[in-house]
Amino acid sequence: MPSLGMITLNALTVADSVIISVQSHYLSTKGLEHLLKTIRKVQRQLNPKLNIEGILFTMTQDRTNFSKEIAELLKETYGKSIYIFQYEIPYSIKGAEMRAYGKSIFSFEPNGKIAKAYENLTKEILEIERQRKKANIDIIR
Numbered sequence: 553m554p555s556l557g558m559i560t561l562n563a564l565t566v567a568d569s570v571i572i573s574v575q576s577h578y579l580s581t582k583g584l585e586h587l588l589k590t591i592r593k594v595q596r597q598l599n600p601k602l603n604i605e606g607i608l609f610t611m612t613q614d615r616t617n618f619s620k621e622i623a624e625l626l627k628e629t630y631g632k633s634i635y636i637f638q639y640e641i642p643y644s645i646k647g648a649e650m651r652a653y654g655k656s657i658f659s660f661e662p663n664g665k666i667a668k669a670y671e672n673l674t675k676e677i678l679e680i681e682r683q684r685k686k687a688n689i690d691i692i693r
Contacts, residue, residue, distance in 0.1 A: 576619040606635035
């Protein structure tokens with residue numbers, strides 16, 4: 553479960569938006585419930601402008617049925633009220649090795665599946681921002 557201590561509260565208080573990363577595991581779903589309650593409380597009391605950009609699945613393992621079931625449950629539960637990012641960050645042993653060497657995935661394994669997933673996620677976020685800006689321009693006109 554995520555830490556919901558003072559550092560998290562301070563970060564949410566000064567942030568414009570938040571991307572919630574979630575693993576497809578049972579305990580992560582419980583942590584997500586707590587985090588969403590905390591975010592709602594921060595929005596009510598400290599930072600009404602805080603926006604949830606979406607839920608990002610990380611360390612996904614498509615080969616396990618349990619992981620798939622948890623992901624589907626989260627999509628069904630939150631998908632209508634919170635954006636679910638199309639691209640997911642897969643689990644890879646290279647991710648653990650990269651952290652041990654203190655390197656970015658782009659310098660450690662630039663052509664690997666994690667680097668490609670982050671590239672796709674970046675493109676998705678940029679497209680969402682382009683659409684948001686276009687909608688704001690259209691509203692102003």
